[in-house]
Amino acid sequence: MMEQNYIIDHKSIHQVHPRTMSGSVRYCNRCVLVKPDRAHHCSICARCVLKMDHHCPWVNNCVCFYNYKFFMLFLGYALLYCLFIMATCLPSFIRFWKMYQEYKYAHCDRMIEKGSVSKICMEMINGDFGNAATTGRYHVVFAFFVALMFAISLGSLFGYHCYLVMNNRTTLEAFRAPMFRGGADKNGFSIGAFNNFKEVFGNSPNLWLVPVFTSFGDGIVYPTPSQEEESESLLSSERWERWGERARPFDERESSSFDEL
DSSP, X not given: OHHHHHHHHTTTTOBOOOBOTTSOXXXXXXXXXXXXXXXXXXXXXXXEETTOOEEETTTTEEEOTTTHHHHHHHHHHHHHHHHHHHHHHHHHHHHHHHHHHHHHHHOSHHHHHHTOOOHHHHHHHTTTTTSHHHHHHHHHHHHHHHHHHHHHHHHHHHHHHHHHHHHTOOHHHHHSOOEETTEEOTTTTOOOHHHHHHXXXXXXXXXXXXXXXXXXXXXXXXXXXXXXXXXXXGGGXXXXXXXXXSSOSSOHHHHHTXXXX
């Protein structure tokens, strides 16, 4: 009865599209409520999260409807910062690498015997290769490789999430396509690449790169390509008419396996 009253009180906003494998509405046993579209229960946050993408340990929070734009900007700006560090360290890295290669393969003494002492070799002979200034270049080389490592990982993650944004999917939906009345459809929420982008970043290009919330919607109802055909109010669902107050509007066995998603 409590679930039905909850739906009646919110009948104007609950147009639920995704279903369980059995075709019933998705219900969270832990939060004791019907899951809105694209919402999933996070076992770490201990609550249902709107448009949950994943739980990120780096920010100690769920990446979801309210902070997905900020997460994308975080990845993009962090990647640019790593590329900036690599660009500033590159000249010192190249110089250090040339000195190291000449020291390793030419051995300076052999070059002296041949009378072909280079400027770099003279710096090694004079102790420049091991003095404090050169020791500082070790830190530059270390910073270059650390920035390179993070740039590769951030670039891969940022590129993957750009793909998800353009296709209007979450990480969970990419691994398991949402189930609709007509079956599973990985593109069930895709309304075109540019519209998908604006759903996350908003309609104003001036605010796309600014960390302010501009995403469309309320996190509960999402447009679908075939919204008119698939839209069904829970208040008028046949399951309410068939079960009434005798049972919950979901299959306990089927929904329990999806409760963690």
